[in-house]
Amino acid sequence: MKLTDTIKTKKGRFVVVDTCYTLDHGLETMVFTSDEQGNVTSWTDLDAETYSTPEEAEEGHRQMIEKWKEMEIDEY
Numbered sequence: 001m002k003l004t005d006t007i008k009t010k011k012g013r014f015v016v017v018d019t020c021y022t023l024d025h026g027l028e029t030m031v032f033t034s035d036e037q038g039n040v041t042s043w044t045d046l047d048a049e050t051y052s053t054p055e056e057a058e059e060g061h062r063q064m065i066e067k068w069k070e071m072e073i074d075e076y
Contacts, residue, residue, distance in 0.1 A: 001058075003017075003018070004016060004017070004038070005017045006034055007068045008069070010069070010071060011072055015071075016040055017030075019058075027054065028057075029049045030047070031045060031064060047064065
């Protein structure tokens, strides 16, 4: 499983929401700062969640997108 979306926050900043299977945490969604094209500008995670099933991961990915669309942060 691999889901990746570039999201514009309320303040016009961009983040990448990435969901995939990792060896250390299993199914995981992480959020990173990015430019408008989705190129990660810092690998320091801004947010993260782990899941037990692929269905949970897909739903968690969608929820993370909605969460970050509503963020009102000026800087990371």
